[in-house]
Amino acid sequence: MTRPNRLELQHIFQRTPILILGVTLDGTTVFANPAVTKITGYAPGDLLGKNCWKTLYPGKGYLHVVRLLKNLEKGEIRDYAMPLTTRTGEKRHISWDSVNVCDSKKRLHMVICVGRDITERVILEGRAKKEKRRLYDMLTALGAGLVLLDGDMKILWANKLYMDWFGDIKRIRGKYCFCLFPRRDLACEYCPVLESKRAGAVFERTAFTKDGRERLFRLITTPIKDEQGRVIRNLVLSIDITEQKELERRLLQTERLATIGEIATVMAHEIRNPLTPIGGFARYLKKKMPHDPLVQKSVDAIIRETNRLERMVEGIEDFTRTSKIRYVETDLNRLVERSLAILSSEIETHNIVADPSLADDLPPVPMEPDLIGRVLIHLLRNSVQAMPNGGRLTVTTSIKGRFARVRVTDTGPGIEKEDVSQIFQAFFSRRGGLGIGLTISSRIVQDHGGRISVDRRKGKGAVFIVELPLEKISFPLNRLESYRPPSREKDKAVSSDS
Numbered sequence: 001m002t003r004p005n006r007l008e009l010q011h012i013f014q015r016t017p018i019l020i021l022g023v024t025l026d027g028t029t030v031f032a033n034p035a036v037t038k039i040t041g042y043a044p045g046d047l048l049g050k051n052c053w054k055t056l057y058p059g060k061g062y063l064h065v066v067r068l069l070k071n072l073e074k075g076e077i078r079d080y081a082m083p084l085t086t087r088t089g090e091k092r093h094i095s096w097d098s099v100n101v102c103d104s105k106k107r108l109h110m111v112i113c114v115g116r117d118i119t120e121r122v123i124l125e126g127r128a129k130k131e132k133r134r135l136y137d138m139l140t141a142l143g144a145g146l147v148l149l150d151g152d153m154k155i156l157w158a159n160k161l162y163m164d165w166f167g168d169i170k171r172i173r174g175k176y177c178f179c180l181f182p183r184r185d186l187a188c189e190y191c192p193v194l195e196s197k198r199a200g201a202v203f204e205r206t207a208f209t210k211d212g213r214e215r216l217f218r219l220i221t222t223p224i225k226d227e228q229g230r231v232i233r234n235l236v237l238s239i240d241i242t243e244q245k246e247l248e249r250r251l252l253q254t255e256r257l258a259t260i261g262e263i264a265t266v267m268a269h270e271i272r273n274p275l276t277p278i279g280g281f282a283r284y285l286k287k288k289m290p291h292d293p294l295v296q297k298s299v300d301a302i303i304r305e306t307n308r309l310e311r312m313v314e315g316i317e318d319f320t321r322t323s324k325i326r327y328v329e330t331d332l333n334r335l336v337e338r339s340l341a342i343l344s345s346e347i348e349t350h351n352i353v354a355d356p357s358l359a360d361d362l363p364p365v366p367m368e369p370d371l372i373g374r375v376l377i378h379l380l381r382n383s384v385q386a387m388p389n390g391g392r393l394t395v396t397t398s399i400k401g402r403f404a405r406v407r408v409t410d411t412g413p414g415i416e417k418e419d420v421s422q423i424f425q426a427f428f429s430r431r432g433g434l435g436i437g438l439t440i441s442s443r444i445v446q447d448h449g450g451r452i453s454v455d456r457r458k459g460k461g462a463v464f465i466v467e468l469p470l471e472k473i474s475f476p477l478n479r480l481e482s483y484r485p486p487s488r489e490k491d492k493a494v495s496s497d498s
Contacts, residue, residue: 019115027051041087145238351390386412
């Protein structure tokens with residue numbers, strides 16, 4: 001291959017669209033090709049004999065040159081991008097390469113700098129970066145986690161929500177996806193991702209989040225294929241449906257309770273009808289035959305069981321009764337103190353220490369005090385019955401956000417884990433009662449727009465928390481209204497049979 005002659009080199013120098021400058025160590029321009037005019041607007045003569053760097057990089061732009069010169073002292077540079085200022089004040093992005101020219105003693109004599117105009121590339125890269133950021137923001141705003149897996153089911157990329165669930169991408173990148181699922185060291189026997197042959201296949205799996213919580217996720221998988229149709233990537237959309245499933249469970253429970261309530265209401269009414277004459281005749285016999293011990297014993301059994309059935313019927317009617325909340329601005333602290341006073345004899349009998357801790361800054365709370373009082377008495381009585389050999393009963397009031405909170409804590413045996421999800425369900429009881437006391441309490445609190453919850457502390461007691469809104473909540477009650485017996489005027493406390 002022959003080397004180009006001088007004429008050919010001069011032709012290349014004159015016609016190339018790339019900027020070529022010959023610069024001494026002090027920045028003086030020795031030569032410049034005509035492309036300098038097209039790129040910078042300066043004629044070659046405008047730069048010759050002058051410090052071209054100060055011309056092309058005026059003001060603060062010269063700071064880029066200082067870094068460039070430091071790199072030149074270390075050796076030749078490659079693809080060093082710096083934005084210069086044209087004669088008209090326009091910014092152009094130039095990528096510089098250099099060739100060092102040494103004298104006969106191998107001392108650096110001059111540097112030939114070759115600059116390529118990469119302005120269009122920089123603009124396109126900026127647009128691509130903005131589009132990438134916009135796409136990422138869209139994926140983050142989905143309200144769902146998104147993860148990209150390679151062909152071996154290892155995590156390559158994840159959006160922000162997915163990282164909020166399972167940890168930063170630096171921590172989870174390269175890990176197998178099944179490591180996020182409970183007790184999984186090997187791939188799932190039925191892997192939803194591998195089994196999905198089409199986009200949009202839906203599966204449900206539980207997984208542990210980075211804070212140790214087990215959550216239920218709906219997975220929507222999309223295989224990504226190459227030109228030959230082979231799956232090379234898998235895109236998985238993850239939606240946390242834990243709360244949704246809990247709401248579905250509660251809705252199903254509500255529907256069941258509605259059916260049970262309708263049946264129970266009719267049955268309670270039909271049972272009450274004969275109870276009145278049975279109880280009346282039994283008391284009549286007891287009064288008319290006071291000297292017959294066999295009759296007295298039998299009649300006492302009838303009266304006792306009749307009273308028990310009447311209490312059961314009253315509980316069922318309370319469970320199914322619909323009532324509109326009559327709001328009164330109430331001092332919650334005084335209501336707690338009154339409830340404790342009502343149960344003071346039971347508390348003393350069981351050698352229990354009552355420890356109320358009531359907030360001084362608690363504002364009046366809108367409620368129907370008789371109903372909330374029944375809830376408090378029921379919770380307090382449950383705690384007392386959980387400590388037959390004595391203990392400590394702590395009642396605290398406080399404000400949490402938009403709610404007034406009452407916290408009832410005992411030092412009894414606590415609640416079994418499997419009972420927590422059922423404790424507010426109707427007819428669930430570990431004490432042999434009817435099992436609707438907590439259900440009624442829960443409904444009363446919910447009708448006030450509040451919530452009631454339990455904190456399981458096995459072996460350390462139980463904690464029941466009642467939260468009531470500080471502002472009146474108005475909404476239609478969705479209660480059983482198909483059949484109701486006539487309401488009684490006598491106010492009854494909730495029986496502690498749950």
